[in-house]
Amino acid sequence: MGTICVPDELSGFSGQMEGVLAALLPSQRGPEEKLYEAMSYAVLGGGKYLRPYIVETSASMFGVPAAQRRRVGAAVEMIHAYSLVHDDLPALDDDDLRRGKPSCHKAFDEATAILAGDALHSLAFETLAEPDTHPDTGVRADLAATLAAAIGPRGMVGGQMIDLESEHVAVGADVATRLARLKTGALFSFSATAGAILGQAHREAREALQTFGSELGLAFQIVDDLLDVEGDEAALGKKVHKDMTAGKATFISILGIEGARREVRRIADSALANLEMFGERGRALRAIAEYVLKRDR
């Protein structure tokens, strides 16, 4: 059994996801076409498609058909793109660069970026709830309810609020961990759980994937903090050293570089422990966890 090279897998997969996303995005001409252009700009071209790849890998364990898992992957990527577009706005992180291109509000304007984020947010739920996603209405309602909880005030957006509030304030590892679990972990957790929901897996499998995803997201966020200190701006396609400049409490400012590296390894091991029940079937998800630890972008 050969090793799984995640960057290679991701590169092939991202081409397929772009096709799925392009087909779901609105594209008619008309007085609102600038909105459609901004949505496409924000969601296509340049993303790693890591979250849809987690959906893909998790759903494949349960034999879910490609068309179903890719619709859910597309919905997750729309949510991720919307969160980046709003996060980059001048009133929030004020980032001019995203994925090596001007961020959405620089390429268009602030009003269009706000609306494009809103439109991607709604379109993700439309995609999940439509019959093509799964023949069983219970699966579709579950996907919509679980995604909404993951990204709402008690999930991703709650984490973004903590992020804003923690600027120029000394916070401890507990608040930094809560921030990362909500802001990043919740959508990773949904991505891993979505496979179990689509595959109508038993409760233990679903809970194991939920925890795996949450831990993986936390590890991903700490690596993000490390890359902000040590990474290469060209490879990352976004500004580095911006957390320190913004006075943000990161895992690095709390734990130091070596401490943060140890913490990532510890959390990744804790994530991997949740995959034991899947045996050999969990191999591709294990490879994602190892990739997250070693990524340089």
Place this chain on the structure above:
Amino acid sequence: MGTICVPDELSGFSGQMEGVLAALLPSQRGPEEKLYEAMSYAVLGGGKYLRPYIVETSASMFGVPAAQRRRVGAAVEMIHAYSLVHDDLPALDDDDLRRGKPSCHKAFDEATAILAGDALHSLAFETLAEPDTHPDTGVRADLAATLAAAIGPRGMVGGQMIDLESEHVAVGADVATRLARLKTGALFSFSATAGAILGQAHREAREALQTFGSELGLAFQIVDDLLDVEGDEAALGKKVHKDMTAGKATFISILGIEGARREVRRIADSALANLEMFGERGRALRAIAEYVLKRDR
């Protein structure tokens, strides 16, 4: 049979809706509590609750239990509040006053207002898709898919984009009508349709309510334009004459005051024609249409 006085009905109903909304909104203390405060500020206190009242009235025709129809009403009001919060931002309509109070970004700040809107948007879908909304998963999936389509790029947000694009540009009645159908009509249409979805009504009833809601929303928007010219700032709780100042094409600038009044009456009659199939059961929805024509706030 006495007449139905909608303002009196709305005033009693809004107290009940505030209780339902308050129970659904997050309220825990913690580092993200400012987000929760901004969400409550945006959604509670001061709204007419007209859209939830349409859900209430439509669902009552089909014997839908109060707890179910009010959860859907709450979801609709969350969406309406989110759209107002984002619309009032400096990059969009730049409104400092809403419902007689400082708008959300003035009472808090822009970043918090953007996130509060996003959080209300997600919470609406969470509310619809959870089991408490209806025991049948097909109803919940249908509600989520139908709402998402109504408020996404091909619905409400598409209308907001046309609104922005039509500033300082001469547009005709066709574009103004499309703008109003998307920006206002789509959520009104969902509100009326939601009763039929919750009540698992036959397709003809659903389609009639969908058209009724869409026409009602269009009439509502033209009355809004009339109030912007003729209304009282104190009664409206928001600035007047702002469309003209912003160089927006409204029904008034296209049709004139008398022409707009005739158009409202024509559209309201067309809306009412869709209620004929419901006979006496449609009485309360008919009263809403008459109220929309006569409202002064």
